Amino acid sequence: MKVLLPKRNLHLLLEALDHRMEVVAPIRAEGVPVFASWRGQPLALASNPLIPPQEFLLPQRDVLFRYVQDCGRYTFEKVSAKPRLIFGIRPCDLKAVAVLDRIFGKDPLDNPYFDRRRSTVLVGLNCLWPEPGCSCAAFGAGPEVDELSDLQLTDLGKNYLVETGSPAGVLILREHPEFFIEASEKDQAEKKKALRIAGEKLRGGTSPSVIKAAIEKADWDALGRQCLRCGGCTFVCPICHCFTIIDVGVPDGERLRCRDTCILSGFSRMTSGVNPRKSQGERLRNWFLDKFEYIPENIGLLGCVGCGRCSRSCLAEIDRQKLEVLR
Ligand code: SF4
Ligand code: SF4
Structure with a gap:
């Protein structure tokens, strides 16, 4: 209609x-x-x-x-x-x-x-x-x-x-x-x-293939040092969906699902204290790989829609198209 x-x-x-x-x-x-x-x-x-x-x-x-x-x-x-x-x-x-x-x-x-x-x-x-x-x-x-x-x-x-x-x-x-x-x-x-x-x-906007090529070449250690670990890019992303579960209240209360982010160290840290993604560079790389490799492999759709919010919110001004380090 x-x-x-x-x-x-x-x-x-x-x-x-x-x-x-x-x-x-x-x-x-x-x-x-x-x-x-x-x-x-x-x-x-x-x-x-x-x-x-x-x-x-x-x-x-x-x-x-x-x-x-x-x-x-x-x-x-x-x-x-x-x-x-x-x-x-x-x-x-x-x-x-x-x-x-x-x-x-x-x-x-x-x-x-x-x-x-x-x-x-x-x-x-x-x-x-x-x-x-x-x-x-x-x-x-x-x-x-x-x-x-x-x-x-x-x-x-x-x-x-x-x-x-x-x-x-x-x-x-x-x-x-x-x-x-x-x-x-x-x-x-x-x-x-x-x-x-x-x-x-x-026309001329960044394409997923350009970002995938940049992921291969990026200096993740240097980008990790540039990142301020604020988590802003995740919390404005319409696709990011990592979460944690907590119970609030004893003996009565609520079970909550709270948004979390793989870009911060606490997300991958295990009870023993071991963290498989130790550095911020590794976490940042994982964030990009999730969107451009892991999510597409799992569901057949990209984990990014090109809305540009992550760039708009990034206080460290990480260039998400070129993934080049600010000097
Ligand atoms: S451009 Fe992609 S990664 Fe960045 S906020 Fe939008 S959907 Fe998320
Ligand atoms: S918004 Fe920028 S500075 Fe903040 S966590 Fe994301 S990449 Fe790092």
Whole structure:
């Protein structure tokens, strides 16, 4: 299905959806765009937030279940995912969701991830104004939304062209026909033209093969000394998903899944104190190999979508395309 959503109707549509589920959308907080619970604020759709929307599928602190102890016997309380709609997800971040789906979908299925995933409606936004540092096209992750989204929007000036990608998307259009008007072939042609221009802007971006060649040649000891060990590159990455499990509370409490990162020494250190990846250079190399070799070997998709967030957040200014050391 293809329809037009006049921009004046966008807030009305989100308000209507907000009665049934939590609406998450990019808004401005302290001057910067962030994905957050939408309460009627103006939307900040001009640039992709530094923290990806994956925070709503794989939160930094995820309560897996609660436990209650009574006379030495434990009972467990499952935490249910609430219905949610994430609006304005860029194609790179949608591709990253596809990667997470494959990783968490491998046997044994990760139920807490999929409980949340199944109760989340994804509304993608085609990327017509790529930013410096974006390489989605070379990574097969943009600038057009792929089939993963439930609804796909393209900004055509006064209106959004809205296309459905799943039964959940069709249901939203059927339940709220008052907000939409008919689309024509001309609108489709306009979308194609806008995406062609966006694709041209992305031409020349770094490709995975360039990074793989740089991994082979890099001086990892020197890069390890340049790295400040802040973990920032991992926590802004829409695909990084390392975690640790902790129980908080005795005798009653919660089992938490907290995000962790293989780039910091504590992640690979074993109980005996032995660490198979002793130096920061080894850990940094492992981080790159995971994205460009291990994840592709395991699930058939790259572990990077070229969103550029790791470069934007790196205080040590490690050049992730050339992997050359700052002098
Ligand atoms: S590795 Fe960097 S460019 Fe690739 S998906 Fe993660 S944050 Fe984006
Ligand atoms: S963001 Fe840069 S400095 Fe921080 S851990 Fe990653 S590579 Fe090192």
